[in-house]
Structures are given as structure tokens and as C-alpha cells.
Amino acid sequence: MITPAHDLLDWTPDAIVFDCDGTLMDSERHWQEARNRAFREYGFQPPPGFAVQAMGLHYEDCGRLMARSVHKPELAEGLTAALLDHFLALVTDEPVTMPGAIQFVRLLSGKLPLAVASNCPRVVVEGSLTRAGLLGHFQHIVVPDTGDGIRPKPHPDVYAVAVRLCGVRPHRALGVEDSLTGVEAARRAGLRVLGVGPRPQHDGATQADLWLPTLLAPELLSWARSYGNPRSVPEP
Template identity: 80%
Template sequence: MPTMANDLLDWSPQAVVFDCDGTLMDSERHWQEARNRAFREHGLQPPPGFADQATGLHYEDCGRLMAQSVHKPELAQDLTNALLDHFLELVTDDPVTMPGAAQLVRLLSVRLPLAVASNCPRVVVEGSLQRAGLLQHFQHIVVPDPGDRVRPKPHPDVYDVAARLCGVRPHRALAIEDSLAGVQAARCAGLRVLGVGRRPPGDGAALADLWLPALHAPEVLAWVDSFKAPGSASEE
């Protein structure tokens, strides 16, 4: 069960694993526009509330969901291809970090090992972080890989692999997420979870230990300042 917020802020992780889209990079808006363009390209309209359903999904899962949502399952592959093509064009033209992301990453990188666990293709994650000047702060980038049996969120695989690559047990790592699918993945992998940004609809945010409006929230910065030097936290 999620712990109380004050317990999270009294705890020090041994590694931090970030989501990318909507957490580090302001790219969720690109995914939304890419979905809209893909729908329009096929003469379709997204159903009401589709953006909330699609947030955080792997693009292949999203393409299938798009087709199902308009009762056109035969268009799943075409919509998936169009979705990725439009997203790559948009994110290349306009890579922007989320408020507070660069500051928090730089503060953490001198204290703890950092990783990224994302549903995006590796080329997108690495390219976006490189253009933002953040890639060098991350020791590991983990994305879904069928060959290595690493499934996309909401499966726990990317978070489990990321924590272990950082050299810590999952329960000693913190996940930072903005989507319900991501929170579910991290929680299932055994990480503690800080949710940021707009709270998801329903009671999904309760799966996170704490949900704050932005990465540069005063509580987050004060918490990071309290972290011990690398290797000084004891195993639980």
C-alpha cells in the first residue's frame, strides 16, 4: 500500500528513476497533437476523454487503443505508424523541458544514480534529453524491448530493470511519474512513487506516495537537499 506523504519526505532513496514524457520533457502535448493528426489523417475524430485514456501508454498500445476507440480495429497499424511519424516530427522541432526538470536532475545527479524508464523509443528519449542538455546526468535509459522481454508500462519491467541497473533494490528507488500507467508500473515493480503535474482523474493518484504540482515544488527541492551522500543510506 502507498505510504503517507510525510513518510516519503522523511525517507531517502538510493536511486531515482524518471519517466520522460510529461515528467522530464514537455512532450505529452506533442503526443496529443500527434494523436489528433493521426485521427484527422484517417478522417476520424478522437472520442471524448481519449487523451486521459492514452496518457502514458506505449505508442503501439496507443495506436491499438485509437483504432478500438473509433471501432476501426483494422486501422491499428496505420494509426500507430501515423502517430509515431507525427510525434517524431513535433518533438524534433520543439524539445522543451518540464518546469523544474533541469534543476532537479542536476541537484540529484551529484547525490544519486539516475535512470530514465520510458515507453518512448530510445532514439526519442536520448535525442530529447541530449537537446535539453540532460542526457549526461543519467547512467541508464530503459525502454521496452521485446527481445529482452522488457514490456511497456503499465507492466513493471522498465522500472524493475532501471532500479537494478542503478545497483539498488527496487524498494530503495524512487520513481517520478506523471501518468497513471507509469505510477502503476513503478508501484508494481516495488518502487516508491512521486507523482507530478496534473492529477489523473479518479482515484489513480492515490497509488503514488505523494502527488505534487511540479518538479520544482518547494517540498521536492527541500527534500533533495536533505539527501545523504551516495552510499551512506542503509539497506532496509
């Protein structure tokens, strides 16, 4: 059940699980440029609207989608490898945090378990958060892992594993996401969800409990500052 938006910031979760790309780190633009470069490397132009289709996808799923979008499914492996290579080069050269990410995480650090659930490779997530000075605030990093059977978003696996590692029940955890793919994954895992960033078109934003333009939203930072005060009593 979707929690009324005005109720979410009156609630005290027992853990918070963050997406990385587009939520903590401003790396979605790097993925878009990496997709463009990978397409051009193989002699193609990105199809109209492809950026929207690809948002939030695991890079392997994105590579397959790229190949299908140009009607060359046999190029999936090559496009996937090119996509990751270009992205790693871009994100290494210019890691940037999303507005409010550093402030929000630091305000909550030490007050409750914090985790990251991302579709990116672990090396990307940990490297980006390290360069941003944020990695030490998170107790757990969960990414898709075929060896452990952890599937990428929109499957719920990364969120389900993250809340289990945090030692809390899913309905007592908050997921923070910027994409509808991620919102779906967190919702399917049983978390309440805060959406951040540009509001999705149509009724997509209603899949989150609350959608705010950035983590710098005054009401959100005020909530983080007051977390754990006597007036905030956790639900049973």
C-alpha cells in the same frame, strides 16, 4: 504498502528512476497533437475523452486503441506509424522540459544513480534529453524492447530493469511519474512513487506515495538540495 505522504521526503532512496514524457519532458502535448493529426490523416476526429485514455500508453498500444476507438481495428498498424511520424516531427521542432525538471535532476546528479524508464522509443528519449542537456546525468535509459522481453508500462518491466541496472533493491528506489499508467508500473516493480503534475481525479493519486504539482515544489527542491547531508541516513 503505500508510504504516508509526509514520510516520503524524510526518506533517502538509493536510486531514482524517472519517467520521461510529462515528467522530465513536456511532450505529452506533442503526443496529443500527434494523435489528432494521425486521426485526421485517416479521416477521423479523436473520440471524446481519448486523450485521458491514451495518457502514458506505449505508442503501439495507443495506435491499437486509436483503431479500436473508431471501430477500425484493421487500421492499427497505419495509425501507429502515423502517430510516431507526427510525434517525431513535433518533438524535434519543439523540445521543452517540464517545470523544475532541469533543477531537480541537476541537484541530484552525482549523489545517487539516476535512470529513465519510459514507454517512448529510445531515439525519442535520448534525443529529447540530449537537446535538454539532461542525458549525461542519467546512468541508464530503459525502454520497452521485445527482443529483451521488456514490456511497456503498466507492466513493471522498465522499472524492474532500471533498478537492477542501478544496482539497488526495488524498495530502496524512488520512481517519479506523471501518469497513473506509470505509477502502476513503478508500484508493481516494488518502488516507492512520487507523482507530479495535475492531480488525477477521484482516488488515483493515492496510488503514489506523494503527489506534487511540479518538480519545482519548494519542499521537493529542498529535499534534493539536502540529499546526502549527514542528517539523511539511508535505511538498511
